[in-house]
Amino acid sequence: MNEAGWSGRIIDRDAAAALAGPLTDLVARAGAAIMAVDRRAMAIADKADGSPVTEADLAADRIIGEGLARLIPDIPALSEERPHPVRLPYRGSFFLIDPLDGTKEFVAGRSEFTVNLALVTGATPLLGIIGAPALGLIWRGLVGRGAERLTMEGTSARAAEPIHTRSLPKRGDPWIAAVSRSHGDTRSEAFIASRPGAVRERLGSAVKFGRLAEGAADIYPRLAPTSEWDVAAGHAVVTAAGGKVTDAEGAELRFGQRRDGFVVPEFIAWGDPSAATRPY
Secondary structure, three states, X not given: OEOOEOEOOOOOHHHHHHHHXXXXXXXXXXXXXXXXXXXXXXXXXXXXXXOEEEHHHHHHHHHHHHHHHHHOOOOOEEEOOEOOOOOOOOEOEEEEEEEEEOHHHHHOOOOXXXXXXXXXXXXXXXXXXXXXXXXXXEEEEEOOOEEEEXXXXXXXXXXXXXXXXXXXXXXXXXXXXXXXXXXXXXXXHHHHXXXXXXXXXEEOOOHHHHHHHOOOOOXXXXXXXXXXXXXXXXXXXXXXXXXXXXXXXXXEOOOOOOOOOOEEOOEEEEOOHHHHHOOO
């Protein structure tokens, strides 16, 4: 890549399906590398934005970066730990990676951290893989082909089962809102509060997308800025599982298209797509 941006080849659905297995293996290996780090003795540094980075972030990023370079070297790979000074918008296909989403949860000794890997084609996440190594789970989805949850044994993924989002509960019945454990914001809280009957489930990282995709939650609003590599894999998994991810006005999200960087100003992930067009 260079400062002129990227206008490369397209990875379509069939090609993405063929990549799903090898990419899942990379996510599993990255998760194993994270789990091998001693959280009590690891080095922790602050990035320019004040967020923490650890040797676990860097180890996972190295495994995924080297793996993608071997597997499919002509497709750009954008990682939180390896940002590239490129001119947007992007065209063609590219990868978005967060090698350790939920570093704060990891540092705090919690289990809700993930490895996020997404393949974006035509500005839309097509394939998403979310690994939660401390939970022994991987969620993955290919838009148009469905989503599944896999259990992990070491670096091997086993026992895949199809998953699907659930219908929104009837009006007046409780519904579950997945909310961030570490990154609450007033707009998201106001959005939930305006819809009676919410049960808030506080979770870390992209685990929220996984729970939504498997039908364990109904909605996940984040009405504050975040990064595309935090959202892209979950976007693909939720969409493949039958849900929908929009901005606050119900419009589709576009990835790699903003000229001010890889920023998602806001999003709402809906388990039941019809909920985006009707009140609670």
